[in-house]
Amino acid sequence: MITLPGLIDTHVHLREPGATHKEDFETGTSAAVAGGYTTVLDMPNNPEPTITPGALQRKINLATKRIYSDVGFHFGATINSSQYFQQIKDKVFGLKVYMNHTTGTLLQEDPKILQIIFEKWPKDKVLMVHAEGETLQKAIDLARKNNNKLHVCHVSLASEIRLIQQAKVQGLSISCEVTAHHLFLTKNDAKRLGVFGMMRPPLENPDVLWKAIADRTIDMIASDHAPHTKEEKLGPNPPNGVPGLETTLPLLLTAAYEGKLTIEDIIRLCHTNPAKIFNIPVQKDTFVEIDPTIRYTLYARRLYTKCKWTPFQGKRVKGKVKRVVLRGQTIFKDGEIIGNPRGKVISPL
Numbered sequence: 581m582i583t584l585p586g587l588i589d590t591h592v593h594l595r596e597p598g599a600t601h602k603e604d605f606e607t608g609t610s611a612a613v614a615g616g617y618t619t620v621l622d623m624p625n626n627p628e629p630t631i632t633p634g635a636l637q638r639k640i641n642l643a644t645k646r647i648y649s650d651v652g653f654h655f656g657a658t659i660n661s662s663q664y665f666q667q668i669k670d671k672v673f674g675l676k677v678y679m680n681h682t683t684g685t686l687l688q689e690d691p692k693i694l695q696i697i698f699e700k701w702p703k704d705k706v707l708m709v710h711a712e713g714e715t716l717q718k719a720i721d722l723a724r725k726n727n728n729k730l731h732v733c734h735v736s737l738a739s740e741i742r743l744i745q746q747a748k749v750q751g752l753s754i755s756c757e758v759t760a761h762h763l764f765l766t767k768n769d770a771k772r773l774g775v776f777g778m779m780r781p782p783l784e785n786p787d788v789l790w791k792a793i794a795d796r797t798i799d800m801i802a803s804d805h806a807p808h809t810k811e812e813k814l815g816p817n818p819p820n821g822v823p824g825l826e827t828t829l830p831l832l833l834t835a836a837y838e839g840k841l842t843i844e845d846i847i848r849l850c851h852t853n854p855a856k857i858f859n860i861p862v863q864k865d866t867f868v869e870i871d872p873t874i875r876y877t878l879y880a881r882r883l884y885t886k887c888k889w890t891p892f893q894g895k896r897v898k899g900k901v902k903r904v905v906l907r908g909q910t911i912f913k914d915g916e917i918i919g920n921p922r923g924k925v926i927s928p929l
């Protein structure tokens with residue numbers, strides 16, 4: 581048995597309220613726990629986006645008593661939401677700024693508006709960007725000018741890695757995450773998977789990202805768990821995004837078995853660094869027991885996520901979550917969620 585601390589996923593889309601046909605707080609946090617995560621941070625790009633104190637409070641109310649893992653929230657950036665920054669800053673973990681087109685309506689492209697957002701967000705709190713390729717340079721320039729604590733979501737390109745390395749050398753406060761789908765799937769997989777391999781940013785060359793894990797440019801691994809139904813994926817306007825909460829840890833354990841990273845790396849990338857960077861409260865008596873010897877196949881029908889598909893269908897992995905303990909209580913054992921939802925809505929330290 582290997583014992584890991586309760587893992588932290590700082591980038592998930594639990595979809596409630598407004599898109600609960602894709603996922604909700606119960607199914608999403610069940611998936612989190614089954615995947616070894618005891619803390620997840622939820623993104624704001626819902627049909628009813630988290631961009632006002634009222635919307636945030638509604639999320640908190642809806643999640644309370646229905647979550648199996650702890651859940652924290654990110655706030656969404658718009659020109660109008662900036663008036664609320666002082667009011668909500670102690671309740672959320674980060675501000676999410678969408679600088680490229682993706683799911684939802686939060687895209688911000690106007691440089692003047694972006695400047696106001698970067699200027700107004702508290703400097704000691706994480707400002708997360710969805711900024712692909714060339715756009716990342718704009719985000720870094722804005723963060724440099726405004727002294728922000730910048731976090732780059734889902735890096736996927738060598739050019740992005742280079743920009744982040746440069747910014748780190750220059751002493752900027754910058755961190756970044758990589759997703760399991762960008763680490764374990766290639767452009768060929770994208771062709772094979774069709775709409776089920778479509779996400780923003782798209783799949784690129786994983787070798788670049790593994791190198792950046794080895795040289796410690798990458799600070800954390802996040803799932804970017806972004807469930808959509810099969811019907812939506814197969815429909816006329818397939819949305820971008822793939823689920824990931826239940827497949828990320830088994831894939832990482834398999835990579836550890838293959839020598840691509842160590843168990844200590846997994847702990848640093850999925851617990852210690854996310855906790856430090858996002859000021860996540862410590863969970864007492866909380867851990868995840870892994871049996872590293874079990875080989876099994878990832879199948880969608882065994883998943884707790886409501887969308888019931890995975891781009892990793894049929895993949896052989898080694899290393900399984902046996903038991904999850906949250907604050908002294910067993911909440912997951914041998915594939916089953918145990919007991920009532922014991923997760924809490926959390927705010928940063």
Ligand code: DOR
Nearest residue numbers: 682683779780806820821
């Ligand atoms: O693929 C993605 N899906 N990328 C995003 O940035 C958003 C996400 C979603 O919410 O579906």
Ligand code: ZN
Nearest residue numbers: 682710733780
């Ligand atoms: Zn994104």
Ligand code: ZN
Nearest residue numbers: 591623804806
């Ligand atoms: Zn996302």
